[in-house]
Amino acid sequence: MDLKFTDEQNMFRDMTRNLCADYSGMDVVRKMEDDPVGLPTELWAQMQETGLLGILVPEEFGGMGLNMLDCAVILEEMGRTLTPGPFFSSSVMAALALTRAGSAEQKQALLPKIASGEAIVVPAWLEPDNGYGAAGVQMRARLEGNDYVLNGIKRHVFCARAAQQLIVLVRTGDGEQDVDLLLVDAAAAGLTYDQQLSMASDTQYRLTFDNVKVPAANRLGAAGSGWQAWNACMHDGIILLAAFAAGGAQQALDITVQYSKDRKQFDKPLGQFQALAHYMSDATTTVDGARMLVYEAAWAHSVGKDTARLAPMAKLFACKTFRDVTSMAQQVHGGIGFTLDYDIQLYYRRAKQLQLNWWDSRHLEELIAADILDRDLPRTIPDPFTV
Structure with a gap:
């Protein structure tokens, strides 16, 4: 493994760090908490100007066409500042899904707009009381003539109000993986939006579909191929979420180290107390390990x-590290770390949220177990939350 970063990758890191410092500071993160749209306009405009919105869009469609290591460098810097907005949903997951499953016409229609920031496309995937696997997709798409008719509920749809299009996972058959991806107009008749308030105060929505009609031509890929495409996109996307978590963990640790130098107790800095110093040394080791695994x-x-x-x-490891480091950071800060005036609580709340989103620890452990234990005897990954 060669982890000597290229000049171009170092340029991406510096550019993203400077952009986030100027347009994604903690003031922007606080302003976006529980915002009904969740789109930081100045930050988004800068991402448009620098081309960051097209990092995974192929060059032929107006994007940068970067590889995964290039993108990980960028997402790590975004994690340091808890960059808000629909970047991951649209520029990562939607771009990956369209690139992998979309027809030539669908790619040409949407990928350039995602890359330029003209359009925001977000996935609508999870359902109430259902799991993360294919069996968790239970919302039926009934074919009537040339239209699919959708009835059901999707939840944890990030920045849905900022989107012009949704990529909706629907069930089209009785087999476990009989799932399709449909492009749905975000303003379609019969679609109701209800904002969900989370511990991270990020912008999430519960979407209710009441006889929503979608042209059959809006299906991405061949019939019944949706889950295979989505599963492949998720394996790519979670690498970048891990990079985001590693960046957040590093920044939370940096904040805590600085606080331990500045805050005095019994006439000496907190960092001089052995127990706290050991907490931070353990955290440094773990954060470095998480970054290496992400890389x-x-x-x-x-x-x-x-x-x-x-x-x-x-x-799995980067999100656990983010959660553990922020928990340690809160202990070093003491009760004051939970007050809204201190930034560390912003990291603490988002760390747990990220651990649960886009495949939680249990599902990730099952995926790893399936790979290391069952290479010669594939098994069905249990989905205990599926009704």
């Missing part, structure tokens, strides 16, 4: 190696 997964993807195990490992 390995991103590098492996970039050179065409199998990431069926590395991608879930990266998200």
